Amino acid sequence: MADEPLVLGIETSCDETGVGIVRGTTLLADAVASSVDTHARFGGVVPEIASRAHLEAMVPTIERALKEAGVTGRDLDGISVTAGPGLAGALLVGVSAAKAYAYALNKPLYGVNHLASHICVDQLEHGPLPEPTMALLVSGGHSSLLLAPDITNDVRPLGATIDDAAGEAFDKIARVLQLGFPGGPVIDRLAREGDPKAIAFPRGLSGSRDPAYDFSFSGLKTSVARWIEAKRAAGEEVPVRDVAASFQEAVVDVLTRKAVRACKDEGVDHLMIGGGVAANSRLRALAQERCERAGIRLRVPRPGLCTDNGAMVAALGAEMVARNRPASDLELSADSSLPVTETHVPGAGHSHTHDHVHEISKDNLYS
Amino acid sequence: MDTATPAVTVALHDGTRVVAESGQVDARRHGELLLPAVDRVLAEAGVKLDAVTEVVVGVGPGPYTGLRVGLVTAATFGSALSVPVHGICTLDALAYAAGQAGVAGPFAVATDARRKEVYWARYEDPLTRTGEPAVDRPADIAEQLAGLPVAGAGAVLYPEAFPDARGPEHVAAGAMASLAAGRLAAGEALLPPQPLYLRRPDAQVPKNYKVVTPK
Numbered sequence A: 001m002a003d004e005p006l007v008l009g010i011e012t013s014c015d016e017t018g019v020g021i022v023r024g025t026t027l028l029a030d031a032v033a034s035s036v037d038t039h040a041r042f043g044g045v046v047p048e049i050a051s052r053a054h055l056e057a058m059v060p061t062i063e064r065a066l067k068e069a070g071v072t073g074r075d076l077d078g079i080s081v082t083a084g085p086g087l088a089g090a091l092l093v094g095v096s097a098a099k100a101y102a103y104a105l106n107k108p109l110y111g112v113n114h115l116a117s118h119i120c121v122d123q124l125e126h127g128p129l130p131e132p133t134m135a136l137l138v139s140g141g142h143s144s145l146l147l148a149p150d151i152t153n154d155v156r157p158l159g160a161t162i163d164d165a166a167g168e169a170f171d172k173i174a175r176v177l178q179l180g181f182p183g184g185p186v187i188d189r190l191a192r193e194g195d196p197k198a199i200a201f202p203r204g205l206s207g208s209r210d211p212a213y214d215f216s217f218s219g220l221k222t223s224v225a226r227w228i229e230a231k232r233a234a235g236e237e238v239p240v241r242d243v244a245a246s247f248q249e250a251v252v253d254v255l256t257r258k259a260v261r262a263c264k265d266e267g268v269d270h271l272m273i274g275g276g277v278a279a280n281s282r283l284r285a286l287a288q289e290r291c292e293r294a295g296i297r298l299r300v301p302r303p304g305l306c307t308d309n310g311a312m313v314a315a316l317g318a319e320m321v322a323r324n325r326p327a328s329d330l331e332l333s334a335d336s337s338l339p340v341t342e343t344h345v346p347g348a349g350h351s352h353t354h355d356h357v358h359e360i361s362k363d364n365l366y367s
Numbered sequence B: 001m002d003t004a005t006p007a008v009t010v011a012l013h014d015g016t017r018v019v020a021e022s023g024q025v026d027a028r029r030h031g032e033l034l035l036p037a038v039d040r041v042l043a044e045a046g047v048k049l050d051a052v053t054e055v056v057v058g059v060g061p062g063p064y065t066g067l068r069v070g071l072v073t074a075a076t077f078g079s080a081l082s083v084p085v086h087g088i089c090t091l092d093a094l095a096y097a098a099g100q101a102g103v104a105g106p107f108a109v110a111t112d113a114r115r116k117e118v119y120w121a122r123y124e125d126p127l128t129r130t131g132e133p134a135v136d137r138p139a140d141i142a143e144q145l146a147g148l149p150v151a152g153a154g155a156v157l158y159p160e161a162f163p164d165a166r167g168p169e170h171v172a173a174g175a176m177a178s179l180a181a182g183r184l185a186a187g188e189a190l191l192p193p194q195p196l197y198l199r200r201p202d203a204q205v206p207k208n209y210k211v212v213t214p215k
Ligand SMILES: [Zn+2]
Pocket: A114, A118, A139, A141, A275, A276, A307, A308
């Protein structure tokens, strides 16, 4: 197989219909259709609305990506797709499309893990991932600390949130402050004009006996809400900028502290930060500062690659092809709770119950 | 192909007859079953997918998650192979299949819409629907369909509302393909391959921000 495989990746785990095309570690196209505006009035992603939007956007987004990349489906070396984790109905649209596309064009199919894709996307920005890489993934759906010795088949979870995801906390606090959805960007913006030390909000799971790499944002969320209510109850004006800055500081302080600690404990000298919350300017700044002090190289892709997109799925798919990982089969199913340790979903291979169909497959197309 | 009911069904039609057909009933595995079924049907016919000149897909009405599997698969085939993709109302295909099974004269078809409701439509004959497909509680439509045979799993499920329930219970892609081939040959337009959901999405608006401080 080519050193620089040409792979199309499909991502539909949440509210973005993403189709990316890469050649090895080079990004050729990144087409995204988002239903976020439709969800905004509900204050969160509504699964059925997301699934309907994926169906409408799927084929047009594939065609837009191909056009943008200047390639045709027949040129591809493989198709990859997010098999999980994510919203079941949303994932199913992407998985079904990927299977149909791979089948119609007789290309290998790779069902890959969404979280591993978030890590692998950095190859498109900063070149091949160092092995091992430490990764901190933070978004509305996940907050995980992962050690990745080999992004195609060895990703180890070190810690994760025990309650809310970091991005969820941003959304909830934005709602309490009546700032709309999603909460991340607006809190980031307001926080720049506020004092991060104005209010001492709690740092979850930071005691000496707490799990070293797990996160908790639920207590913080309650504490911030309570503080705001007390102000309102007293008839005082809520200092929105200071609250935003102090809340954000509490989140990014814990995230970066634990990530740097994990790097030191594991002797890893590269930290990758991904996921939608990686777009947060304070998270980037504080991570940079702490990594420099600890002698760790920080890698954060540009914000457009941190949020959910097809390019990240294509990036991991290309790595699967380049390293000759086994392809998925036509029975590939969406798995809403696919564990992060399953970086991809290889086909049943030589099992007899499945062989029947695959043998047919091979002769049936253009062979 | 059709995935709008618990059946995952695929057929290949050569313009004259159904060459191969597959039907499996498993309401929870549409996503896993559809592509292998396509593969099996083509293999049985000794034809490759790129020989197919038109794709026809059931547009429902049907429970959404399964329905979308067929629609997105058909649309993707259409794009990959540069062939037209047409929609057929799933109830029309079921009515056509009921006709093949001997139901004649005015009748209705009903499929399971879950939540104690059925998707249904009325037919003058197996080729002629009267009115738009709808979703209702069986008891609410029992009176207007009284005395009519009602075909489909939606009828079989609610014998009190539909005493003259008939087979076939599930749509078969062979019937759908025959119906579509007939209409295309007659120069009639088919539907766009877009879902007939008939229900608005369940959009749970999160409750207003809850006060956490005890009053
Ligand atoms: Zn994500």
